[in-house]
Amino acid sequence: MRFKSRSTSNKEIKERRKFIKQLGLISAIPFAAPIIKTNWFESIGPYTINASHNKRTVQDESYWENIRKGFVLHPEIINLNNGSTCSHSIDVQNELSQYDRKFNEIPHYMRKTVYEAYAKDELRKKLANLAGCSPEELAICRNTTEALETVIFGLNLEKGDEIITTQLDYPTMLNTLYQREKRDGIVLNKINIPILPKSTDEIVELFSKAISKRTKIILISHMTYVTGQILPVKEICDLAHQHGIDVIVDGAHSFAHIDFKISDLHCDYFGTSLHKWLCAPFGTGLLYVKNDIIKNIWPLFAAPPNFRSDNIRKFEYLGTRSFATELAINSSIDLHNAIGPQTKEKRLRYLKNYWMEKIRNFAGVRLYTSSDEKQSCGIASFSIDGFEYAAIHEQLLNKYNIYTLDLKHTSAQGIRVSPNIYTTLGELDEFVNAIKEITK
Ligand SMILES: Cc1ncc(COP(=O)(O)O)c(C=O)c1O
Numbered sequence: 001m002r003f004k005s006r007s008t009s010n011k012e013i014k015e016r017r018k019f020i021k022q023l024g025l026i027s028a029i030p031f032a033a034p035i036i037k038t039n040w041f042e043s044i045g046p047y048t049i050n051a052s053h054n055k056r057t058v059q060d061e062s063y064w065e066n067i068r069k070g071f072v073l074h075p076e077i078i079n080l081n082n083g084s085t086c087s088h089s090i091d092v093q094n095e096l097s098q099y100d101r102k103f104n105e106i107p108h109y110m111r112k113t114v115y116e117a118y119a120k121d122e123l124r125k126k127l128a129n130l131a132g133c134s135p136e137e138l139a140i141c142r143n144t145t146e147a148l149e150t151v152i153f154g155l156n157l158e159k160g161d162e163i164i165t166t167q168l169d170y171p172t173m174l175n176t177l178y179q180r181e182k183r184d185g186i187v188l189n190k191i192n193i194p195i196l197p198k199s200t201d202e203i204v205e206l207f208s209k210a211i212s213k214r215t216k217i218i219l220i221s222h223m224t225y226v227t228g229q230i231l232p233v234k235e236i237c238d239l240a241h242q243h244g245i246d247v248i249v250d251g252a253h254s255f256a257h258i259d260f261k262i263s264d265l266h267c268d269y270f271g272t273s274l275h276k277w278l279c280a281p282f283g284t285g286l287l288y289v290k291n292d293i294i295k296n297i298w299p300l301f302a303a304p305p306n307f308r309s310d311n312i313r314k315f316e317y318l319g320t321r322s323f324a325t326e327l328a329i330n331s332s333i334d335l336h337n338a339i340g341p342q343t344k345e346k347r348l349r350y351l352k353n354y355w356m357e358k359i360r361n362f363a364g365v366r367l368y369t370s371s372d373e374k375q376s377c378g379i380a381s382f383s384i385d386g387f388e389y390a391a392i393h394e395q396l397l398n399k400y401n402i403y404t405l406d407l408k409h410t411s412a413q414g415i416r417v418s419p420n421i422y423t424t425l426g427e428l429d430e431f432v433n434a435i436k437e438i439t440k
Contacts, residue, residue, distance in 0.1 A: 040070045041091050044338050058346045068422040078402045078427045083253060083379050083418035086279045088332060095331040096281050099324035115323045123330055127286060130333055132261020139287040139315035140326055144252040145172050147271025147287035150315055151248055152176045154297035159185035162214040166193045167411055168224040173250060195368050195412055200232040207236050211243050218247045222254035226409045227368040228379025237266040252276060257348060258377050259341040262288050280332035281325045287315055348378030351419040356380050358432045362439045368412045381407055383414030384439055392438060400434040
């Protein structure tokens, strides 16, 4: 086979430029310039600024219907499993595709000009502002799994050192601990925390009893994936620090869901996925490591020039990935801030209470989640006596087009429900009616 010569005539170059110009691909977006927002985004900002974070905004359905317009959602599927991943807005999708288009057009700009030199550190600052930490304590990564495995595998631990965690922590994190158990001889103490504790003091007490002289680390979820239970993280961190123990917090469900700053938690390490409650592109996350202990953690992917450096960027040597995806986190922060973290938390709790209170007295329904504001927000779980969790899940999906999470945890088998800012009360009514029919 003969290849055509690579030399391109001037005529060909001119023709190609003309073609590309016709497609509108060149110079539409200057590098690192602010992304133009849709009219939809403009329409939600002023409302939130004028309205205080009060009952009116939280229960104003026209406001939330407008929010919903900024997302592309399937008209026939009701997504009540936002705890797994959330949809991202049209603005986020636009930003992602605009960066992607630019990087395809002029590839050398991707690494040097836009990603490394400018946009990434701007994003780091913006994200740190939202998270409530210094930009020098924040690494951008792909998800909670990567963030927390970086810490768990990067810790200097010796045979016999003990880690305390709970049965409600996420299986991937537990697997990481099992691997260190097998490989390095660390000792895992997995404590059982009650489903529906009377108060969060009960949980702190369990940790207090479990701490021993060998305990080096505690790993806890801020909000459990099983029942949405909020753990008293600050109290557990303060207790741990009295014993010289560091605390790793799995914030997969709490970040951009409940209104807090990482500094409020007093934790040492925090990881989250931004494709969950921040509604950022799929495959985005963050890792926080307290400033003075960055140097103690080995990076998961070797980083030049010094693995023990105290520069947080040593955790970002992941090789090539979709930089456009990371940069488009930007627009998801804008939406979050426009709604306001406090309003969002209150809305998510309102939606949870809306459906939970309606099904509470249905025959056989057992709720696994407290309605105490300190203990839950937008996620809740339940079972129905006499029904297999898998059968309920299947009926909801196949008969009613309602997507939930089938919960097969040893401590709680049932259905997990997690609406989001784009969920309507009408959708929740359909869900409640479906449960009524199933339990009839
Ligand atoms: C508590 C918790 N931690 C970690 C994860 C893992 O998240 P990702 O798959 O985004 O890494 C999840 C996923 O649902 C989770 O619920």
